[in-house]
Amino acid sequence: MNTSKRTEISTIGEFGLIEHLTSDITCTNKESIKGVGDDAAILQFDNENEVLVTTDLLMEGIHFDLTYVPLKHLGYKAAMINFSDIYAMNGTPKQITVSLALSKKFCIEDMEDFYDGLKIACQQHNVDIIGGDTSASITGLAISITAIGTASKGSSIKRNGAKETDLICVSGNLGAAYMGLQLLEREKIATAGKDIQPDFAGKEYILERQLKPEARKDIIERLRKEMVIPTSMIDVSDGLSSELMHICKQSKVGCRIYEERIPIDYQTAIMAEELNLNVITCALNGGEDYELLFTVPIADHEKVASMSDVHIIGHIVDQSMGNAMITRDGVEMELKAQGWAIESAE
Amino acid sequence: MNTSKRTEISTIGEFGLIEHLTSDITCTNKESIKGVGDDAAILQFDNENEVLVTTDLLMEGIHFDLTYVPLKHLGYKAAMINFSDIYAMNGTPKQITVSLALSKKFCIEDMEDFYDGLKIACQQHNVDIIGGDTSASITGLAISITAIGTASKGSSIKRNGAKETDLICVSGNLGAAYMGLQLLEREKIATAGKDIQPDFAGKEYILERQLKPEARKDIIERLRKEMVIPTSMIDVSDGLSSELMHICKQSKVGCRIYEERIPIDYQTAIMAEELNLNVITCALNGGEDYELLFTVPIADHEKVASMSDVHIIGHIVDQSMGNAMITRDGVEMELKAQGWAIESAE
Secondary structure, X not given: OOOOOXXXXXXOHHHHHHHHHHOOOOOOOOOEEEOOOOOOEEEOOOOOEEEEEEEEEEEEOOOEOOOOOOHHHHHHHHHHHHHHHHHOOOOEEEEEEEEEEXXXXXXXXXXXXXXXXXXXXHHHOOOEEEEEEEEEOOOOOEEEXXXXXXXXXXXXXXXXXXXXXXXXXXEOOOOHHHHHHHHHHHHHHHHOOOOOOOOOOOOHHXXXXXXXXXXXXXXXXXXXXXXXXXXXXXXXXXXXXXXXXXXXXXXXXXXXXXXXXXOXXXXXXXXXXXXXXXHHHHHHHOOOOOOEEEEEOHHHHHXXXXXXXXXXXXXXXXXXXXXXXXXXXXXXXXXXXXOOOOHHHO | OOOOOOOEXXXXXHHHHHHHHHOOOOOOOOOEEEOOOOOOEEEOOOOOEEEEEEEEEEEEOOOXXXXXXXXXXXXXXXXXXXXXXXXXXXXXXXXXXXXXXXXXXXXXXXXXXXXXXXXXXXHHOOOEEEEEEEEEOOOOOEEEEEEEEEEEOOOOOOOOOOOOOOEEXXXXXXXXXXXXXXHHHXXXXXXXXXXXXXXXXXXXXXXXXXXXXXXXXXXHXXXXXXXXXXXXXXXXXXXXHHHXXXXXXXXXXXXXXXXXXXXXXXXXXXXXXXXXXXXXHHHXXXXXXXXXXEEEOHHHXXXXXXXXXXXXXXXXXXXXXXXXXXXXXXXXXXXXXXXXXXOOOO
C-alpha cells in the first residue's frame, strides 16, 4: 500500500471518493449509454430495449449484524435493494448474479436459509438467478449482488431531468427502517448475555421495514397506468435529504420541501419519542426506506395527488435558491446530505 | 445462524455448495437463455445479440496478499480475470461494474493505484467502467467485479458442446502463475522482518503470469479469422484438470490428454525443480493461468495444429471411458479436480 503519501478517505467521504476515482472515466462503447452516477447504468444493444445494471456489495459488520438479522431475511433484503435500484430507473428487474464469501462459521444450512430468502424475493418479482461465485473469507460474510433489468428504449428515468416547478413526490413513508434498526440495536444491548427475549410488541411494522424492505414495483405500475412520467427518480437508500440532493445536483436545480408533508408512520414517531430522537431528522437522514422519490411536471398534480401511497412533499426551484426544508413554523432550513447528522440533532 | 443442524461446507466443497443451492433454480424469463453453470450467463434481449454476464468476488487474505501484490496490479488482474470469462464464451467484453469494500488502512492514493490498474486493463480491451459501489469493511479489501459482454446470436460457446473425437486444445502454457505465487510466498518468508530485497532474478516471466495475467482476446480473434468454431470452451482459472472435468461433465463425455503435450514454460519447470514440486501436477491443478481451454472438431486439426500458441493436448472420448492423462511412460492416470492434490504429489 501507499506509504509515500497518504490522504485519508474520510477527508472526502464515500461519494467524494467515487467521484474522484471515476471523474475521468468516459464511455467509449456505443452500447454504454449512461455510466457511473445513477441508480443503474443504462446499456443499449439494439433499437428497442435498454438494459439496466446495478450492483451492491454488503459486508458483515458494516451493512448487517447477524446477531439480529436472520439469514433468510438478509437474502431477501439483498435481492430487494437491487430490484429497488432497477425500479428507480423505471425498469423491470429480470436477472441477478449472487456472489458470496463465507468464513468458516457458516454451514450449509445457513446458506440454504440465505438462498431461501433470495428465492422468495426473486419469485415475487419474477427475477432469475443466473450466476455467481462462492468463495472463502477470512472474516464474516460478504455478499455481492448485481441486478439486470430492462426498459423500453428511452423510457429509463434518470436523476437529471427535474425542472423548475416540478412537484417532488415520495412513496410510502420515511424513517421507519432506521427506527427499526435503532430498536434492534437497543434490544441487542438489553438482552446481551441475559436469558430474556427482546421486546418488540407493537413495533412489528418498523422491524419489518428494517428486516424485510419491499421494492416499490407497485408504484412504478401505478405511474404507468396513470400515464405519469416522472422527470427524475431515485430510490431512498441513504435518506431523503441525500437522495433529493443527488436529484438537484444532477438536474442543476434547487428544491423546497415541507416538513409537515413528510410522510411518517405512527410507529416511527412513537419509537423516535421513546429514544428521544427528532423524527424528521430520522426521516431525512435515516435511510434504507427503499421508497421511490421522484419529480413530476406540475400538470400532473391532480393525478399524483389522487394516487394512494404517493405524497407530494414539495417542488423544484431555481438552482440559485438552494435546497431547503420549510419547517412547521415557517423557517427555511438548508438540506444537507450528512452535515445535518442524526447524532447532533437530539 | 443455524444452530439446530449444522453441516460443514467442507463436506461438499465450493462446487458442491453452488450446485446444492442452485439445483432447483430454473429461469422463467424468456430473456434468460443460460443461467448458473458456465463462465458467464447468456441473456438475450433482442434477435441479434446475446448479452454475457459474469461476476467475481475477490477477498483479501483469500484471493490476494497485499504484502506482495501491488494495488495497481490487483486492479489490472481483477478486471482481466472477468474479461477472460467473457472471452471464454466467445464474447467481447464491453462493460464492468466495480464494487469495493475498504477497511481504514486504505487511503485515497491506494484506491488511485487500484483504479489505475483497472483503467489500463479496460483501455486495452476497450471496456467501459459503468458503475459500482464503494463502502466500508471491518477487515481488509473486498472487490466485486461484474463484466458484461456481447456475442452475436447463437455464437456463445458453452461448456457442454464437446463431442467424441473432438480435439482438446489449450492456449499459452500452464502452471506459470502458480509457480509465480510459490516464488512470491517463498520470498515473503525469506525477507520477512529483514532489510533485504526479494530475489526474483531470471524469474520475471512467472511473476508476471501471477501478478499481471492477460485475457486471451488474441486467441479468440485468431479462431474467428481461421473460422474455427470450438465446440466447447472455458478459461483456466482453477487448473487444467478441474476445467477439463467441467467440460466433460457438462458435455457428458470423457477425455484423454497426454502429459508430454501439456505446454510448460522453462521458468515454470526450473521453479518447480527448485521447490521440489512435480511440474505436471502444478500445470494440472495450479490455476490462475487464464488460458483458454477448448475443443474443436477433428476436421479442424490442420488449422489448430498450425496456429501459434495453441496446443493440441488430447481428445474427447466416450463418457464411459472416464477422464485420464496418459503419462510419459504410457500409464493412464485418472484426472481429479482436487483429489490429485499438489500437497500430496511431491
